[in-house]
Structure formats: C-alpha cells, structure tokens
Amino acid sequence: MKKIEAVIRHFMLEEVKDALTASGMQGMTVSEIRGFGRQKGHRDQYRGAEYTVDFIPKVKIEVVVTDDNYGAAIETILRSAQTGKIGDGKIFVTDLEAVYRIRTGESGADAL
C-alpha cells in the first residue's frame, strides 16, 4: 500500500476531491497548510510596517491506495490539480506499513 500526500492549490480542492471519488476512492484526509516552492510569496503592509510573507496557504490531501490503484490515483490527481502555472504543488508518495479500520479491527486492503 502507498500513502499519497498531495500539496495543491486551495481552490483546486473540490475538483481533486470530485475526480478522486469518481475514480473509486472511498476516503481522504484534508488539512490546511502553508508552504512554498518556487512560487514567491507577497508583501503585506500594516500602517507602514512591511513584511514579506513567504508561506502561501495550500491544501494537503492524503489518500491511501493499494499498489494496483496507485498509478491511476497519481494520474487523477495530476490531471485535476493542474493549472499549468508555478505553484500547482507537489505529490509525495511513501510506502505504508499498515492500515486498520477502527470500528471492526480489519486491516490491510480490507480496511481501505
């Protein structure tokens, strides 16, 4: 199993969520984060005090997939989260040791 963490633009969340659920994803976790890559931040000014704000608000989606569904899931996210401009985000993939359903205690692919 693999854990996919996708850092995407805020306003792409609905599209990515719809695309993933349409392709069969049963669940996901979403968090609001801040980050930056090559996309520059902006300058704030409050009564003459200027700040450069490096971190940009983003959204992180976490989904867990079996090795079979992995390719399709990446494909779906890349397609639905893209605008073509700097700041579209990144996808990080890690191997997942185990997963459990709390209600029943099932584990492995049954728990997804």
Next chain:
Amino acid sequence: MPLFGSLLTACVLLGLTADSVFSQEAPASLGEVAPAVAAPVPLDKADIAWVLVSSALVLMMAAPGLAMFYGGLVRKKNILGIFMQCFTLMGIMSIVWAMWGYSLVFSGDVGGLGLIGDFGYVGLKGVLPYIDANNVQQIPQILTVPKSLHMVFQMMFFIITPGLICGAYAERMKFSSMVVFSILWGTLVYCPVAHWVWSDFGWCSEFNLSPTAKIKAIDFAGGTVVHITSGISALVCAIMIGKRLGFGQEPMPPHNLTYTTIGAALLWVGWFGFNGGSALAADARAVNAMVATHMAAAAGVIAWAGMEWLTRGKASILGACSGAVAGLVCITPACGSVTPISAIIFGLAGGVACFYACTKLKNHFRYDDTLDAFGVHGVGGILGAILTGVFATKAITGPNGLHGVIEGNMKQLGDQFIAIGASMLIAVVGTVLLLKLIDAIIGLRISQAGELQGLDVAEHGEEGYIFL
C-alpha cells in the same frame, strides 16, 4: 526627548505671544451656570434622554469598540491581554471616578488657582439625590440634567482615556502595573487637565466666568483632556517601557483585522455620544457636534486610504479604519464650535497627519508605540486643538461665543497653544514620574518568558482561541 522640549516651548511661547498681542475676548455664552448659586432650571427630559444614551455609547467605545480595535491589531497570543485591560479599566476607573475622580475635576477648587478640584464630591456626596431637612427630595443638578448623569457621562471618558494608552505598551506590560499606573495616571494627570479645561474654576476653561480668567481654551469633548494627555503619555510609555522582543526583526502583523474593523465601526458610532453628548443637552449644539463628528470621520477615511493609494498603490482596511479614527480624534475638541464643512478639513488634515506620524515618523525614530496611540491620539489631538483655534465660529457658538482665526480672532489660537502646551507638560512629567515609581516597586514589563508565551497564558491563565 529634545523633540518634546521644543514642541512644548513652541506651544507655550506661541500661546503667550498671541495672547499678549491680541485683545481679550468676551467669555463664551453657552448658557453655562455661574459658580454661584444656580437658578432653578427645570430638568429637561430630552436632555436627560440624550445624555443617558450618550453615556451608553461612550462606554461601548471602551468595549467592544476599543477592545476589538486594539485586539485585532495584536498577535493572537495577546488578544485576551488587550480585552482584559479594557474590561478591567471599565471596572476600576468607574469606582475611582465615583470615589474621588469626579470630585477632583468638577467640585470646587483648591486655593482658587484653577489647578485641581477639592474633595467636596468625594463618594458622590452632593451629586446624588437626598432628602433635605424639610423632607423634600433634592436632586442636585447641572444645567438641565441631574448631576448624577453628568457624573456618569464623564465617567465613561475617564474609563476610555487610560485604555487608549494601553495601545502604546501592548503585548509587554505587566497587568498589575497597568492597573496601578492607570489609577494613578487618571488621578494625577487626567483629573487636573479635565479640571483646567472643563471646570467652572479651571484656569484655561471657557466656562470660567471670573473676570481674572483670561485664557479660554476650547475643548468641547476632550481633545486635550483625552487625546493629547493619553497620546503624549503613550509615547513616553513606549519609550520608557521599551520595544517588544523581536521588534524590527520578526513580523508582527495584526492577527485579525476583522476585529479591528468591527471595533473601528463601533468607535465611530460611539463617538456620536462622545461628542454629541458633550453638549449636555439635546439641542442644536449637540446636533452640530454629531454632524461635524461624522463628516470628520468620513473625510478621515478618504484621507488615509487616499494616502495609501498614492504612496503604495493599495488602500487597506487598516488604513481606512485608522483614517476614520484620526478624523474623529481631530474633530473632538472642535465639534461644538466649528461647522460640519470645516470638519471635513479636520478629517482630511487628521488623516494625512496621522498617516505620516504612524509611518514616516515612527519608522524614523523607531519607537515601539505598538498600536499608534501617540501617532493617532497624540498627533491628532494636538492638530485638532490647533485647528479649533482657527475654525471656531460664532455661527455655532453664538453671537457672544468664542471664535477663531477665520473670524479675525488670533487670541483663540494662542489660548489653544497654551492649553496644548500645559497638557503635554503634565502628561510627560506625570507619566515619567509614575513609570519610574512603579518600576521601582513592582516593575513594568512582564518577564521575557511571559512575553514570548503571550499575555493570555502568562498573565491571565487563559487562551483566546482554542482550535483543537
């Protein structure tokens, strides 16, 4: 500090020069009662109703008005620190005012010098209704309202003035020190100045009808009493208490400008009571005060937002809110004597001047007047008091009323400068002495660890926001 010295000297010299060169003017005819026995004027229900409402409006300015305005500007770890300061002042200053504050301002006068009131009204004796020797209920009165109403209306001013100073030492002042400082400052700085300017015996009061009282400063609702004293004291506090940890290095943006906006709106509406209620009557003067107040606020918005647009290409909500407040501060001494059209000039001037004070001046001298208490109230108050001497007109004050430079009377401008200089002087001296005294006994600043943790947790054991 040399800046202060020159400013003070300039004020006093200008004032004395203008006074000695130009002839005396007749005292203001406001229908004010002479210090002797009052003629029995009936209580007026409309006057009472309006001043009651105004008292409520001014209290609203302390909280939620000022509390939210300031609260949104600090970092989130200090939000309750601000709220607690404002709310506590509502508690403490009310008691102080009732017990001795009102007496020190509005009772008699010690030594006839017009410097401070006596203890005639301590504990509100002589202010509250009582049954006399003939079993008749007596209701002490001032003009057409019960004295109790005058007392409670003025109480709200006494509450909010030290609240303004909180803006200078936000995020680093020890709570206990703030409490002690506010009580002593209110007693030793606010009360004298209020006595000078508003008592029938004050040495520069326009209500002083004694033939030896030559100086008649116009301060309708507290330009000197509230804004100059608090603004100057704020600057002294900012310098003596020192900068916040990380000031100039770390970004410390406002954590919630939505609060600040709500606060500014509440201050604007509340100011109708602050200025309109100062007429102590529901009359044409009160109407003029309210209209002038509103026009100044409106012009202030345009001025500050406009300056931002010109200098950095974007007008901000913080700029618009600050501009409104600057305009409101500026018109405060003038609203009972200038036309609403002149008030537009007050708003524009206040907006521009305070814009520069909060940006250029502050960045040049690098003092940490955290929430711009000096930049807005000090600068705006001084400017407003000066402009009052220019734009005061008989059209508003009456045929025997005080009037300013636009009607050929330079002396009024001189009187304004004298009052400005005097209130600045007592604010500086009083604040320096009080801060030194309090620092020696209990200290002024919270610990470094406390400051990093935030006032909410360190001083009050609470968190403003608990998300998860």
